[in-house]
Amino acid sequence: MDALLIVFASGLISLFAAFAKKPWLVVGSAMAGLLAAIIVIIGQLQTGKAFFDFLKYEGLAFDQVALLFSLAICVLTLLIVGIGYERFKENPVHTGEYIGLLLFSATGAMIMTAYTDMFMFFLGLEILSIPIYVMAGSNKADVRSSEASLKYFLTGSFATGVFLFGLAWVYGATGTFKLQEIQLKIQEMDTLSPILMIGVLLIMASFIFKVGAAPFHFWSPDVYDGAPPAVTGFMASVVKIAAFFAFLKMFAFCFGRGELYDFWKGALVVMIVITLFVGNLSALRQVKFKRLLAYSSITHVGYTLLLFVSQGDVAGTLWFYMFSYGFSIVGIIAVAIAVNDSEDRIEGLRGLGKRNPFLAIVGIVALLSLAGIPPTSGFFAKYILFSSAWENASWLVIIALINSGISIYYYLKVLVTIASPAEQEQEKIKLSPLTIAVLTIALVGMLGFSFILPFLY
Amino acid sequence: MALLLFILPVFFALSVLIIPKQGVRAYGIIGSLAVLGVVIACMMQYNNDGTVHLFVNQPWLAGITMSFGYDGISLIMLLLTAVLVPLVLVSNFKNELAENRLFTSMVFFMQLGLIGVFISMDGLWFYVFWEITLIPIFLISWWFGAPERKAALMKFFIYTFVGSLAMLAALIGIKVNAPSFYIEDLKAVVFTSKTACWLALGFFLAFAIKIPVFPFHTWQPDTYTKSPMAGTMLLSGIMLKMALYGMIRWMIPLFPEAVACLQWPVIILATIGVVYGAVIAIKQKDMKRVFAFASMSHVGLIAAAIMVWDFDALSGSMVQIVNHGLVAVGLFLAVEIIERRTGTRNLNDLGGFAKQAPKFAFWFAALAFASVSVPLTSGFIGEFLMLKGLVQFDMIVGIVAGTTLILGAVYTFRAYQLSMYGPVTRDQFADLHWSELLVLAVIIIAVVILGVYPALITDFVNPSLKIVLETISTPSGL
Numbered sequence: 001m002d003a004l005l006i007v008f009a010s011g012l013i014s015l016f017a018a019f020a021k022k023p024w025l026v027v028g029s030a031m032a033g034l035l036a037a038i039i040v041i042i043g044q045l046q047t048g049k050a051f052f053d054f055l056k057y058e059g060l061a062f063d064q065v066a067l068l069f070s071l072a073i074c075v076l077t078l079l080i081v082g083i084g085y086e087r088f089k090e091n092p093v094h095t096g097e098y099i100g101l102l103l104f105s106a107t108g109a110m111i112m113t114a115y116t117d118m119f120m121f122f123l124g125l126e127i128l129s130i131p132i133y134v135m136a137g138s139n140k141a142d143v144r145s146s147e148a149s150l151k152y153f154l155t156g157s158f159a160t161g162v163f164l165f166g167l168a169w170v171y172g173a174t175g176t177f178k179l180q181e182i183q184l185k186i187q188e189m190d191t192l193s194p195i196l197m198i199g200v201l202l203i204m205a206s207f208i209f210k211v212g213a214a215p216f217h218f219w220s221p222d223v224y225d226g227a228p229p230a231v232t233g234f235m236a237s238v239v240k241i242a243a244f245f246a247f248l249k250m251f252a253f254c255f256g257r258g259e260l261y262d263f264w265k266g267a268l269v270v271m272i273v274i275t276l277f278v279g280n281l282s283a284l285r286q287v288k289f290k291r292l293l294a295y296s297s298i299t300h301v302g303y304t305l306l307l308f309v310s311q312g313d314v315a316g317t318l319w320f321y322m323f324s325y326g327f328s329i330v331g332i333i334a335v336a337i338a339v340n341d342s343e344d345r346i347e348g349l350r351g352l353g354k355r356n357p358f359l360a361i362v363g364i365v366a367l368l369s370l371a372g373i374p375p376t377s378g379f380f381a382k383y384i385l386f387s388s389a390w391e392n393a394s395w396l397v398i399i400a401l402i403n404s405g406i407s408i409y410y411y412l413k414v415l416v417t418i419a420s421p422a423e424q425e426q427e428k429i430k431l432s433p434l435t436i437a438v439l440t441i442a443l444v445g446m447l448g449f450s451f452i453l454p455f456l457y
Numbered sequence: 458m459a460l461l462l463f464i465l466p467v468f469f470a471l472s473v474l475i476i477p478k479q480g481v482r483a484y485g486i487i488g489s490l491a492v493l494g495v496v497i498a499c500m501m502q503y504n505n506d507g508t509v510h511l512f513v514n515q516p517w518l519a520g521i522t523m524s525f526g527y528d529g530i531s532l533i534m535l536l537l538t539a540v541l542v543p544l545v546l547v548s549n550f551k552n553e554l555a556e557n558r559l560f561t562s563m564v565f566f567m568q569l570g571l572i573g574v575f576i577s578m579d580g581l582w583f584y585v586f587w588e589i590t591l592i593p594i595f596l597i598s599w600w601f602g603a604p605e606r607k608a609a610l611m612k613f614f615i616y617t618f619v620g621s622l623a624m625l626a627a628l629i630g631i632k633v634n635a636p637s638f639y640i641e642d643l644k645a646v647v648f649t650s651k652t653a654c655w656l657a658l659g660f661f662l663a664f665a666i667k668i669p670v671f672p673f674h675t676w677q678p679d680t681y682t683k684s685p686m687a688g689t690m691l692l693s694g695i696m697l698k699m700a701l702y703g704m705i706r707w708m709i710p711l712f713p714e715a716v717a718c719l720q721w722p723v724i725i726l727a728t729i730g731v732v733y734g735a736v737i738a739i740k741q742k743d744m745k746r747v748f749a750f751a752s753m754s755h756v757g758l759i760a761a762a763i764m765v766w767d768f769d770a771l772s773g774s775m776v777q778i779v780n781h782g783l784v785a786v787g788l789f790l791a792v793e794i795i796e797r798r799t800g801t802r803n804l805n806d807l808g809g810f811a812k813q814a815p816k817f818a819f820w821f822a823a824l825a826f827a828s829v830s831v832p833l834t835s836g837f838i839g840e841f842l843m844l845k846g847l848v849q850f851d852m853i854v855g856i857v858a859g860t861t862l863i864l865g866a867v868y869t870f871r872a873y874q875l876s877m878y879g880p881v882t883r884d885q886f887a888d889l890h891w892s893e894l895l896v897l898a899v900i901i902i903a904v905v906i907l908g909v910y911p912a913l914i915t916d917f918v919n920p921s922l923k924i925v926l927e928t929i930s931t932p933s934g935l
Binding site for chain 2: 368390412413
């Protein structure tokens with residue numbers, strides 16, 4: 001709760017700081033707020049005490065797991081604000097809005113990690129989504145950005161409608177919004193009511209939409225491509241963490257009863273397979289960097305969905321996976337921002353090794369981590385994910401492994417483009433100290449996260 | 458002490474990046490010699506009782522353990538790595554490549570991966586290091602290889618990566634039944650022979666692609682030809698040996714139940730590879746391709762001999778692993794020497810160098826003899842023991858595999874004769890540079906010493922092999 005308030009407050013402060021027309025002031029207050037939130041969360045994880053304990057609102061419960069996910073959200077938001085700063089400050093009038101909106105969206109994400117009733121969940125979802133609709137269109141001069149914004153808004157609000165519709169069915173079947181009571185009611189039912197089943201399916205559809213899995217993935221390449229890179233990074237990392245954890249909580253906790261599980265598992269398994277193949281096969285022939293990233297992210301959603309059919313410490317696995325995925329996304333997005341190719345071609349990355357060796361190393365490590373090649377944390381995360389799913393669905397894991405094999409092609413293609421020399425001499429890329437600091441954190445995260453992890457447990 | 462095996466390569470790989478250009482050559486060689494020193498020190502400490510000496514053993518994350526250690530088999534592989542890396546660097550001495558910081562750094566990363574493979578006693582770490590080796594070798598070949606290398610290298614990377622994924626699937630499959638990835642825990646799992654076959658197949662796919670066993674070899678000749686000389690040396694000298702080592706250490710001890718169903722198919726495929734590689738090598742024009750196929754033929758024989766899973770055959774294959782590592786590096790250096798001076802590897806355009814470069818002719822001939830395993834070279838001991846095992850296993854397989862001795866002589870001496878004898882084709886052909894001479898001499902001397910006194914290897918390896926063999930029942934019982 002403390003961290004939530006801090007992030008919200010610093011969002012407000014950065015909005016007002018924008019009146020000074022000094023971008024560094026905005027970014028400074030935002031980063032200070034996020035840092036404070038991170039420190040508070042770590043403190044709360046260790047002591048178990050919150051300062052604003054008296055504000056205990058029933059709809060939100062920041063337990064250990066919710067705190068861990070909030071931590072991931074704050075850290076990744078911090079990194080993304082850091083790498084996005086160079087772009088945001090190009091337009092000093094609006095810097096405050098961009099960064100403020102990012103922070104508000106992060107607030108929504110944190111609410112989604114801690115919700116205990118569906119009402120709060122819906123609020124969190126909306127607080128998360130609406131700023132992103134705006135952010136996706138923040139590049140007003142670019143037609144594609146406006147297109148992305150409109151597309152995301154229309155389809156996104158439609159998905160929200162579907163979610164509400166499903167929620168209404170579930171409410172009809174159980175008569176409550178509270179997670180615990182829903183779970184209890186479902187356990188007590190003699191036979192599952194069809195009303196509930198319809199509701200669960202509709203909720204699942206909206207979830208699949210929000211994380212961008214096939215067959216509801218069509219918005220994501222366009223939106224990823226059109227939105228400013230930092231927003232793309234935010235969508236690929238923070239939004240996914242929140243959506244995945246929130247729905248995992250809902251499905252594993254509320255809808256986990258045997259027959260119901262078997263019911264939605266069937267639908268989900270089919271979608272996992274489709275998602276993996278659609279994401280990978282479409283990515284093979286992409287020539288645009290961010291579109292490639294979008295399809296690769298669809299594939300990663302497919303891997304992550306395996307968690308819904310796994311057993312063991314599912315939340316912990318999700319946390320580790322999304323965290324390490326987030327680090328790679330930060331690295332990749334930083335490359336996209338620094339290269340600043342208006343046409344966003346993969347070929348534009350050619351010669352990056354000469355233009356800025358550090359950036360090239362970050363990019364290469366990030367790609368290796370996305371592809372799941374040891375010793376990056378992406379590999380360990382993928383391994384833990386797959387091994388937790390093996391018992392329940394070993395054939396799905398094998399399909400996922402085959403897809404890892406396919407995906408290596410396009411990651412490798414980008415990787416060698418970065419490593420190859422350019423035809424003509426290109427100007428060097430200068431990185432600001434802030435970007436270098438953020439990238440160093442991301443690099444350490446990608447290479448060393450899995451090595452630090454045992455000490456955190 | 459043994460931790461230096463990790464620390465030194467990482468240290469040199471990173472520090473070489475900030476060394477001034479003139480110093481890179483010497484720095485690389487000093488670094489690789491330092492690693493060699495550590496390996497020798499480890500060998501001195503090892504009391505040769507055949508057991509695995511763990512120097513780190515701690516539980517880590519999600520059932521993965523930090524278990525690193527070595528026994529006789531690992532030590533011989535480590536020694537091979539530690540000897541070959543300085544040889545590769547020295548043989549590059551005259552090239553501009555040796556000045557390249559990135560190149561030297563990648564060689565050290567490669568060494569790190571190889572060392573890791575040989576001392577990991579934990580399934581997942583084995584996999585991790587196995588994959589780590591892939592990236593530096595890919596980048597070395599990508600950056601410094603022949604102009605039309607790209608398609609071949611993509612194929613190489615994807616091919617081997619997909620093979621490794623099969624191994625990962627098998628590892629996950631076995632881990633589900635075991636408390637941790639520690640090798641003894643994995644060995645303790647008992648499977649029905651059907652499951653064991655599937656899981657062992659996952660391992661075999663990864664190894665078969667790396668070795669390469671027929672019909673998984675299609676990446677190999679192109680990758681060898683398109684890689685720079687150092688890359689080819691690393692690939693054929695050490696990287697193939699990872700897979701052979703993996704068969705001895707992991708595949709069969711983990712799935713003894715699978716030997717029954719895999720033994721025949723693997724031996725047949727490997728034997729086909731022996732003959733197929735040799736026959737194709739005879740017809741090649743490109744000298745590097747000759748030795749690429751030759752390498753496939755030689756390692757096919759080792760793979761077949763390992764699958765026989767007989768004490769003598771295993772012992773012989775360890776000798777042959779060392780021998781092939783040394784000889785392959787030497788042969789590719791010989792090709793490189795010719796290419797450096799004439800700009801071509803096409804056998805039809807070459808000839809007559811024996812007159813112009815007698816020193817080179819002598820050492821190349823010695824290498825050719827070592828390659829065809831004449832007595833008094835270590836290849837003889839190795840091939841003799843392996844063929845003995847194969848003949849005992851099945852007479853026909855033994856005879857077919859035995860043709861390698863004849864075919865090997867044909868392609869090796871054909872390449873030698875076409876390049877060294879005949880009418881003089883070039884106005885001048887400079888004789889060996891001291892760095893080239895050094896590498897060739899070290900290799901030949903080592904091969905002859907091991908040929909006269911193979912106990913240097915077998916004394917080290919045999920106790921460990923005995924233990925590996927004892928942990929599973931004899932093949933006749935399977």
